[in-house]
Amino acid sequence: MDFAQLPAPPKVSAWLDMDALDHNIKLVNQKTQAVKLRIATKSIRSMDVLRYIQKHTPHFIGLMSYSAAESVYLLQNGFDNILCAYPTVDRASVAEALKYNQQGATMIWMADRIEHLHLLNEIGKQQEQSVEVCLDINMSMPLPKLYFGTKRSALMRKSDVKTIIEQAGSLSHITITAMMGYEAQIAGLAEHLPGKSLITPAIKLLKNSSKRQVSRRRASMVHWINKQGYPLKLVNGGGSGSMDFTSSQPEVTEITVGSAYYKPAYFDYMDSMQQFKPAAGFVLPVTRQPEKRVITCQGGGFIASGAIGTDKVPVVHYPPGLSLLPDEGFGEVQTPFAVDEAVIKQGNMPTIGEAVWCRHAKAGELAEHFNELVCYRGNKPLIVEGAAQVMTTYRGEGLCFH
Template sequence: MNFANIPPFFSPVIWLDMNALDHNIAIVNQKTQSKKLRIASKSVRSIEVLKYIADKTPNFIGIMSYDALESQFLLENGFDDVLCAYPQMNELAIKACEETVQKLLPDGKDIKMTWMIDNLEHWQLLEKIGKELNQSIRICIDVNMSSKFPAVYFGTQRSSINNHKQLKKLLKQHKRTKPTSSYTKVVGLMGYEAQIAGLAESAIGKEALAPVIRLLKTRSKSHVSKRRKNCVQVLNKSLAKSLQPSLEIVNGGGSGSMDWTCASEEVTEITVGSAYYLPAYFSYMDTMQAFQPAMGFVLPVTRKPFKDTVTCQSGGFIASGSMGKDKQPIIHYPKNLQTLSDEGFGEVQTPIKLDKASQLNIGDNVWFRHAKAGELCEHFNEIHTFRDGKETDTFLTYRGQGKCFH
C-alpha cells in the first residue's frame, strides 16, 4: 500500500490492507492445501475478518478459539466447528456455550464444539457438565510438544502431558473414575509445536541468537514428529478398544511452520492466524518472508515540541510475552523514524525523533505495525479497510461488538 498517497483521515485507527490480506490468504492456501485449516481467532479478533478469510479458504474447517464465552459468540455468529484450544474451568461459561449448541441443533445445523483438556480435573468437569445437560461433550487432548535439551527447555510450558506414557496414564485415570455411562467423547489430539511455529529467529535485540534458534528448531522437529505420532497411536488404539472411530482431529502447527506441519502425515488439520496480518514479530521469522504486512495502526501528529521531534496522540500498544524490543510496535511509514528510548510508546502519547530528511507536521499521520496479531484489536472498536490505497470499509472488532474475552 502506498501510504504517501493516502489522503488525511481521522485517526487513531486500525488499518487493514485488503490487497496484502488477499496476498497472505493465497500463500496460506497454497502452503496448507493438503490439510484442513482452522483459523486462530485470537490472532484475528473480528467476526467480519474471520468470515472474510474463511470464505476465501477452500480447506477451511473451523475456528480455534481461546475462551468459552468467545466460543459461544462464534457459534452464535454462524461458525459451526469451534475448537477451544485452552482448558476452561468456568463451569457457567462452558454450560452457556453447550446450551447454545443444543439450541442450534434443532435448526438442522451440524454443530461441533470441542473442548481442550490435559488432566483429569478438566475431564471430570466436562463429564459433570455433560451429565447435567444430558449430552455428549467433545474432547481434544493437548500434548506438550516442547523439547528438553541439556540446560535448555525449548518451547512453551502448557500441557501436563509430555509423552505417550503420560497420555496412557491419563486415559487409565479417567477409565477408573468415569461413571458407567460417559458423557464425554474423545475426538481429537492437539500437538502444537510452538517453538517451531511461533518463535522468530532474528527478533529485534536478539539477532545473535538466530543460529542457535535455527539449530534447536531443526533438532526439535524430530522430537515433535515422534511424540505426536506415538500419542496418535495410543489414542486410536484406546478408541478402537471402546469400539469408537479413530481420531477426527489431529491438530498441529501454526503460521511459522506451515510447510513442515503440512508434510507431517499424522496431522489432519493445521491452525493458522498470525500469517494473515503478518505482525512485526513474524517479519523476523525465516518462513514468513513471502508474506506482506496487512494490519497496523495510525496515530496523528498532535505536537511538535522540537524541530526534530513530533508527538503522536495515543500509543502504548505493547505486545504480550517476555519484555523486549521485539514486543514493541514498529514505525512502518514514514521510514527512518524512531521512538525515544527513555519514553518509548507512551500511555496516551508517543514522541518520535525525525531524521534530517523527514518532514512531519501537526495533523500528519504516522503508520505503525503491532508486534503481534489480534491483540491490537482489543484497543479499537473498528478496523478501517483499504484497497488499492483507498479507504473502502470498516469492520467491527470483538471490542466494537461489546465483547472482551480476557
C-alpha cells in the same frame, strides 16, 4: 499499500490493507492445501474478518477459539466446528455451548489434566450429553539445561496420556475424539530477534532439531492413542510460522493459522514468514513538534504480551526515518519520535496533521484497542455504498474475551 499516497486520518485508528490480506489468504491456502484449515480467532478478534477469511478459504474447516465465552459467541453467530484451544473452568459457558451441540454443532474442549475431564464430565452429566474432548499433547523439547517450548500441557509422554485415559475410564459423559500437538517453539518463535543476532544460529539449530522430534513424537502419539481404542477424528497442529512443516506431516489432519493473515511485526523476524505482507496496523496523527528534530503523535501504548523485550514494541511502518525515544517509547496517549537528520535535509519532516503508520507486534491484540479496522484497497480507503468500509472488532461489539 503505498502509504505515501494515503490521506492522513485525523484520529488514531486501525487499518486493514485488503490487498495485503488477500495476498496472505492466498499464500496460506497454497501452503496448507494438504490439510484442513482452522483459523485461530485470538489472532483475528473480528467476526467480519473471520467471515471474510472463511469465504476465501476452500479448505476452511472451523475455528480455534480461545475462551469458553468466546466459543459461545461464535456458536451464536452461526460458526460450527469450534475447537477451544485452552482448558477452561468456566462452567456456565461450557453448559451454554452444549446447547448448540444438541442442535448439531461441533464443539470440542481442550484437556490435559484429569481435573479438566472431571469438570467437562460433570457438565455433560447435568446436560445429559457427552462432551467432546481434545487431548493437548506437549510438543516442547526439554533439554538438560534448556526447555525449548511452552509450559502449558502436562501430557508429554505416552505414560502421561495412559494415566489420564485410565483415570478417565469411569467418566461417562466425555468422549476423547481429538488430539492437538502444537509445536509452538517452531510456529511462534522468531529466529532474528532485534538486538539478539548472536542467538540466531542457536534458535535455527534448535528449531531444526525440534522439527525432527515433533515429527517422530506426534506421529507415534497419534498411532498409540488410536490403538488404545480412541479413534481420533482430528489431529491439530501448527501455527503461522510452521505452515510448510506442519502441512507436510502425515499424522496431521488440520493446521491452525491466525497471525499470518495480519502479519504483525513480530513475524517480520521469522524466516518462514518473509513472503507474507503486513496487512494490519494502526495510525497516529502528528499533533506536536516539541523540538526541531522531534515530532509527537497522538495515541500510543499497544505493547504486545509475552516476555518483555523490544520485539514486543510496535514498529513504525511509514514514513521512514523515525525512531522511538528510549525514555518514552509508545506513551500512554502520546508518542514522540526522533526524525533522522537526512529526512529533514530532504525536506520530508512530518508536519502536524500528517500521519505515522505503525504495526503492532502481535496480531489479535491490535483489535483489542480499536472498535473497528478501517479497510483500504488500491492505496485508498475502501468506500462501499458511499461509506468507508470497516471490519468491526470484538471490542467494537462491546465484547472482551480472555
